[in-house]
Structure formats: C-alpha cells, structure tokens
Amino acid sequence: MPETDFVLVQDLRKAFNGHMAVDGVSFNIEKGEIFGLLGPNGAGKTTTIRMMATTLPITGGDVIIGGHSVHRNPAEVRHLIGVCPQELALYLELSALDNLVFFGRMEGLSKAEALEAAMRNLELVGLADRAKHRVAKFSGGMKRRVNLAIALMNKPELLFLDEPTVGVDPQSRNHIFDTIEGLRDQGTTILYTTHYMEEADRLCRRIAVMDAGRVIALDTPRNLKSRLGDPDKVTLEDIFLDLTGRRLRDAG
Amino acid sequence: MGRSKAGVPFVIAGKELKLFIKDTQMLFFSLALPVVLIFLMVATFGAQARFHATAYVVNLDRGGRGEELVDRLSAIPELTVEVLDEATADSRLATSEIVNAIILPPGFSEAVAAGRAQIEVRRRGAGGTEGQIAVSYAAAIARELAGECLVAERVKAVLAGMGTFVPGPTVDARVSELFAGSRDNPRITVTEETVGGRPEPVVVFLPGLVTMVTLFSITLGAVGIVEERKKGTLERLMTTRLTRGEFLAGQWLGTLSKGLLQVVFLFGLAWVAFRIFTPASFAALLAFGVIAIVSVSGLGLVIAAISKTPEQANWIAVFFTMIMTVLGGSFFDVSGAKGALAVLSRLTYNFWANDGLRRIIVKGESLTSPAILTDITVLLALAAASWVVAILFFRLRGDGK
Ligand SMILES: Nc1ncnc2c1ncn2[C@@H]1O[C@H](COP(=O)(O)OP(=O)(O)O)[C@@H](O)[C@H]1O
Ligand SMILES: [Mg+2]
Numbered sequence: 076m077p078e079t080d081f082v083l084v085q086d087l088r089k090a091f092n093g094h095m096a097v098d099g100v101s102f103n104i105e106k107g108e109i110f111g112l113l114g115p116n117g118a119g120k121t122t123t124i125r126m127m128a129t130t131l132p133i134t135g136g137d138v139i140i141g142g143h144s145v146h147r148n149p150a151e152v153r154h155l156i157g158v159c160p161q162e163l164a165l166y167l168e169l170s171a172l173d174n175l176v177f178f179g180r181m182e183g184l185s186k187a188e189a190l191e192a193a194m195r196n197l198e199l200v201g202l203a204d205r206a207k208h209r210v211a212k213f214s215g216g217m218k219r220r221v222n223l224a225i226a227l228m229n230k231p232e233l234l235f236l237d238e239p240t241v242g243v244d245p246q247s248r249n250h251i252f253d254t255i256e257g258l259r260d261q262g263t264t265i266l267y268t269t270h271y272m273e274e275a276d277r278l279c280r281r282i283a284v285m286d287a288g289r290v291i292a293l294d295t296p297r298n299l300k301s302r303l304g305d306p307d308k309v310t311l312e313d314i315f316l317d318l319t320g321r322r323l324r325d326a327g
Numbered sequence: 328m329g330r331s332k333a334g335v336p337f338v339i340a341g342k343e344l345k346l347f348i349k350d351t352q353m354l355f356f357s358l359a360l361p362v363v364l365i366f367l368m369v370a371t372f373g374a375q376a377r378f379h380a381t382a383y384v385v386n387l388d389r390g391g392r393g394e395e396l397v398d399r400l401s402a403i404p405e406l407t408v409e410v411l412d413e414a415t416a417d418s419r420l421a422t423s424e425i426v427n428a429i430i431l432p433p434g435f436s437e438a439v440a441a442g443r444a445q446i447e448v449r450r451r452g453a454g455g456t457e458g459q460i461a462v463s464y465a466a467a468i469a470r471e472l473a474g475e476c477l478v479a480e481r482v483k484a485v486l487a488g489m490g491t492f493v494p495g496p497t498v499d500a501r502v503s504e505l506f507a508g509s510r511d512n513p514r515i516t517v518t519e520e521t522v523g524g525r526p527e528p529v530v531v532f533l534p535g536l537v538t539m540v541t542l543f544s545i546t547l548g549a550v551g552i553v554e555e556r557k558k559g560t561l562e563r564l565m566t567t568r569l570t571r572g573e574f575l576a577g578q579w580l581g582t583l584s585k586g587l588l589q590v591v592f593l594f595g596l597a598w599v600a601f602r603i604f605t606p607a608s609f610a611a612l613l614a615f616g617v618i619a620i621v622s623v624s625g626l627g628l629v630i631a632a633i634s635k636t637p638e639q640a641n642w643i644a645v646f647f648t649m650i651m652t653v654l655g656g657s658f659f660d661v662s663g664a665k666g667a668l669a670v671l672s673r674l675t676y677n678f679w680a681n682d683g684l685r686r687i688i689v690k691g692e693s694l695t696s697p698a699i700l701t702d703i704t705v706l707l708a709l710a711a712a713s714w715v716v717a718i719l720f721f722r723l724r725g726d727g728k
Contacts, residue, residue, distance in 0.1 A: 125562075128566050129565070129566065130562045130565045130566060150568075153566055153567065153568060154568070156566060157566075158563065158566045160559050160562065160563060162558075162559050163558075163559070164558060164559035164560045164562065164563040165560065165563075166342070166346060166560065168346055168349040168350065169342070169345060169346065169349070173342075173345065177338065177342050178563070178564075178567065180334070180335065180338045181335065181338070181339075181564055181567040181568065181569045182567045182568055183335075183567075183568050209349075225563070229567070
C-alpha cells in the first residue's frame with residue numbers, strides 16, 4: 076500500500092434493521108486528492124461518510140484516517156476531519172458569524188482564534204460582507220456556503236463534502252467549486268459525494284461509483300467515461316446503465 | 328494550540344440564550360404571556376379589593392342641617408360626594424348619566440329638628456347598586472342628625488322639669504359636642520384584617536404563576552435539545568471535540584440562564600409594578616428562585632433524554648407541566664390537602680417551589696426558616712435525581728434520522 080494513502084476504508088459495512096446500506100466498501104484516498112463517491116440516491120454515500128466521520132457506529136470493517144481507527148480511536152480522528160453534511164446543520168436564527176464562531180469554539184478554539192478563523196472562512200466562501208446577517212434570510216446557495224464554511228473551522232486535514240451543491244444557484248455553485256479547489260491546492264484531502272457526473276469530472280482525481288451499498292467501479296473520471304466513447308458526452312446515467320444494466324431512476 | 332475547554336459549556340449556554348432571545352414565540356410564552364396573566368389577575372381580583380361609590384346630592388335645605396349631612400357623608404372613605412343643583416341633577420338623570428340623586432328637601436333642617444329624618448331620592452330604574460348604598464348612608468346620617476336633635480330636646484325638657492335654666496343653644500352645642508366625640512372615638516370599631524397578611528391578589532397568585540411558567544418554558548426547552556438531534560447540529564457537534572458531559576453541562580447552563588432571566592424579569596416587574604417586596608425579601612426570593620430553577624432544569628434534561636422526536640418532547644413537556652401544576656397547587660393552595668392528594672402533590676416540583684415562594688412573599692419568612700430549608704433540600708434532591716436519570720439515558724448518538 077502506497078506511503079501517500081491518508082485514508083483506508085476496509086470492507087466497511089452498515090446494517091439498518093438487517094438491510095445492508097453499506098455492504099463491503101473498500102477504497103483508499105491519497106493525501107491531498109479530491110476523491111469522489113458517485114452514485115444515485117440511496118446508494119449508501121451518506122452512510123459511508125457518517126461512519127468515516129465517527130458519528131455512526133460501524134457494523135463491520137474499519138476506516139483508518141491518518142493512522143487512527145474510527146472505531147478504536149474516534150477522538151483522534153475527530154481532530155483531523157471536517158464534515159459538511161448533506162442536510163444543513165446550523166442555527167438558522169443566528170448570524171453566519173455566530174454559527175462559525177460557535178462551532179469553532181466547540182473545536183477548542185479560543186474566542187479570538189474562532190473569530191479570526193470565522194472571518195477567514197467566510198471570506199473564502201464569499202460571505203464576508205454578510206457575516207452579521209441571520210442565516211435564515213440567506214438564499215439556499217448561501218446557506219450551503221455557510222454549511223461548508225463551518226466544516227473548515229478546525230482546519231481539517233480531511234474534509235467530507237456530502238452533496239454540497241444540491242439545490243444551489245450557479246453563482247453559489249461556482250463559489251463552492253472555487254473554495255474546494257483552493258483547499259485542495261493548500262493540501263486538504265477531500266471526499267466529495269455527488270450524483271452529478273460533470274461535478275465529479277471537474278473536481279475529482281478519482282471516483283468510486285456506488286450502487287446498493289457496493290463500489291461497482293473505481294477509476295479516474297476520464298478512464299470511466301472512455302469506456303463508453305466520447306468523454307465529453309458521457310453522463311453518470313450512461314455509466315450507471317453500462318455498469319448495472321439499470322436506469323438511474325429505477326435504482327435505490 | 329490554545330485549547331480553552333473550560334469555557335465550552337458556557338459557550339453552549341450563551342448560544343442557547345441567543346437563540347432564546349431571537350425566538351419570538353418562546354419569548355412571548357415565557358415572558359409576555361405571564362405578564363398579561365398577572366395583570367388579568369389583578370384586574371379580576373383586584374377590583375374587588377375596595378368598594379367605592381359616588382353620591383350625587385342636591386341640597387335644597389335652607390337651614391344648616393343639610394350642609395352638615397353633606398359634610399358627614401364626605402367623611403365616609405368609600406364615598407365621594409358631588410353636590411349638584413336640581414336642574415343639573417334632573418338633566419343628568421334624564422340622560423342616564425347618573426342613575427340616582429339624593430335630594431335634601433327645603434324643610435330638611437326643620438324636619439330634623441322635629442326628630443324626623445326626611446330625604447328624597449330620584450332615580451332611574453333601581454338606581455344602581457352604588458346609588459342604593461349611597462342612599463342608605465345618607466339615610467343613616469339623617470337619622471343620626473334627627474336622633475341628636477331629639478336627645479337635645481329631651482335634655483332641655485328634663486332640665487326644665489328640674490327647674491334648672493340653661494339656654495337652648497348651649498344645650499344644643501353640648502349635645503352635638505358629645506355626639507361628635509363619640510363619632511371620633513366610636514365604641515364599636517371595625518378592624519380590617521385579611522387572613523395571610525397581605526391582601527393583594529398579585530401576592531397570592533405570583534408564586535404559582537412563576538412556578539408554572541418556569542416549569543413550562545424549561546420543559547419546552549427540552550424540545551430544542553431534541554430538535555438539535557433532528558436538525559443534524561448534534562451530529563455535527565459529535566464530529567468536534569465536544570464531549571457528552573460538556574454538551575449536557577452546556578444545555579443545563581443554558582436552561583438555567585433562561586429560567587433565571589424569567590424569574591428576575593417576572594419578580595422584578597412585580598416589584599416595580601406592585602411594590603410588594605422589600606429589598607431583603609426580593610433578594611431571598613431571587614436566591615430561592617435560583618434553587619427552584621436548578622431543580623427544574625434537571626427535569627428538562629430528563630425530558631430531552633427520554634424523547635425520540637421533538638413532537639414527543641413537546642407533548643411530554645405540556646403533559647408534565649399540566650399535571651405538576653394542578654397537583655402541585657399552582658392555582659389552588661393544596662398545602663392543607665389530605666390523603667392521596669397530599670402525597671401526590673408532594674411528588675411535584677411545584678409544591679415545594681410554591682411553598683417556598685409563598686412563605687417568602689406572603690409570610691415574609693427568611694431563607695433559613697426550617698420550612699424553607701425543607702423546601703430547598705427537596706428541590707436540590709430533585710435536581711440530583713433528575714441529573715442521574717439524564718446522565719444515564721441521554722445519548723448524543725441517534726442512529727435514526
Ligand atoms: N438511519 C437509517 N435507518 C435506516 N435506514 C437508513 C438510515 N440511513 C440510511 N438508510 C438507508 O440506507 C440506504 C443508503 O442511504 P444513504 O447512505 O443515505 O444513501 P445516499 O447518501 O447514497 O443517498 C438507503 O436505502 C436508506 O434508506
Ligand atoms: Mg446522501
């Protein structure tokens with residue numbers, strides 16, 4: 076196994092009432108890469124992330140992050156990770172700044188450190204001028220940017236982004252992409268889930284395609300698409316149909 | 328790296344307080360509604376505190392007795408006397424502006440001197456309750472005046488019979504002096520005493536109201552904790568360095584400060600509006616309030632620990648508050664209850680909190696009186712017990728969404 080692997084997911088499994096939501100998933104993520112989990116709704120992407128982020132007990136297998144097992148040493152793992160959940164996880168009635176400062180303090184930052192980090196991260200997602208506004212008043216895209224900025228408060232080495240662009244306007248989407256690419260350039264390792272092929276294509280160095288709790292393909296976006304012909308026209312729909320013989324909307 | 332973990336529960340409490348202040352619905356139920364209730368109670372029960380009426384008098388008398396009746400009527404604390412001329416009285420009666428007028432007829436002084444009290448009443452319908460009472464006061468005074476004249480006449484007759492000559496006006500003066508003296512130092516006095524010390528309705532209702540609304544808002548605060556689980560903020564907190572203990576301590580501190588805000592606000596307002604406390608009793612009240620809030624904030628955590636969804640927490644909170652409020656005597660004093668009710672009421676937070684607050688406010692007892700020390704002990708034991716339950720049952724993790 077290469078020196079550079081920062082994350083090792085080994086035969087990871089999760090059962091909900093006997094149903095295997097994640098059924099023997101394995102992949103490695105190299106330090107500093109953006110790794111994509113691509114799959115339709117219900118494929119098991121979020122369940123995988125929740126186990127990797129220590130918030131959901133695992134049924135089987137293990138995840139090693141920076142040398143620490145999520146299930147033997149969750150506290151050490153938490154120091155290394157930042158999570159941007161699929162659903163907004165923030166306080167709508169508070170300002171953007173108050174949200175960031177609060178979560179920063181929960182990460183153990185002093186008040187001054189938290190304030191400084193909050194302003195830096197709001198700058199990063201393009202909301203510095205709205206810092207003191209209530210999040211409830213924000214557009215869907217702006218709320219998602221706050222959701223992302225919160226995940227950066229502890230300067231994570233590994234960042235989980237669970238469908239961060241769902242229901243987002245093009246302007247916010249571009250802001251989010253710029254932020255992600257900036258973080259990668261600074262050396263942050265990123266796990267990015269989506270069901271949009273073109274997003275994975277733009278951002279990810281490698282992609283694992285998931286279906287029904289399993290990884291059914293793992294390669295670079297270009298290689299995945301080349302199997303089917305013109306890489307500029309291939310969509311997740313095509314790849315999925317090719318791999319499973321089913322249409323996306325029938326999946327899950 | 329500067330980690331300041333000690334402050335984490337306070338940061339959580341600060342966030343809770345901020346959310347509380349921005350939640351207009353919560354603010355309404357915990358601060359505005361109780362204020363409205365207090366004023367409603369005062370309006371309802373306060374109005375009965377003292378009877379007051381206005382007597383409208385038309386004095387047609389040409390002697391001095393009519394004047395004297397008006398003076399004595401004015402001296403009655405429950406009455407305000409307004410003297411009208413006959414035309415004004417009639418026109419006001421015609422428009423129902425007043426419903427009752429007492430007329431002292433032109434021969435009033437002569438009639439009184441002859442020992443006959445004679446007043447006349449003009450009214451619309453029955454004349455109104457206030458008017459009837461004013462008339463009976465006026466009639467009593469007229470009889471009093473007539474009686475005094477009779478006595479003076481008798482004295483003159485007796486003196487004449489004994490052959491002693493004393494001038495009539497002198498006899499009149501001595502007799503009326505005698506009666507004035509007995510009016511100033513009456514043989515029969517009515518001493519007003521309201522059982523329990525202070526008659527103000529606000530004093531009677533305030534403790535029960537405060538225990539009810541603090542219990543209600545604190546148990547409702549549990550909904551917020553459960554909501555964090557549903558919203559995903561709790562899961563997000565689980566990926567930070569926050570521990571379960573810090574989270575619980577933070578929520579508890581938050582609940583505590585919200586409760587304190589409520590207690591200081593409600594008692595402070597009662598003090599400013601009704602001036603019912605001394606600084607010492609106010610301080611004792613706040614100190615006891617802190618203990619009561621400490622006690623009930625543990626119950627909030629228990630509700631958060633045992634509820635799976637915010638809706639569930641909401642129903643448990645409402646149910647819990649209702650039962651405890653009724654059994655614990657927030658509306659009716661149950662301290663004299665017997666049998667099962669006596670036992671049940673003592674199982675509630677409200678009973679002990681009400682008892683302590685009533686003792687401080689109504690009876691003016693100090694914090695160190697044995698009864699209040701008992702209340703404090705029970706409340707703190709309740710706090711400890713609810714903490715144990717919360718720590719045992721509260722889970723940060725919830726597999727369900
Ligand atoms: N808490 C849960 N309890 C029961 N089933 C769940 C739970 N979370 C997810 N699932 C099920 O697990 C499967 C994978 O879900 P999820 O990981 O959310 O998929 P994705 O993120 O790829 O859309 C789905 O069938 C979903 O219904
Ligand atoms: Mg998902």
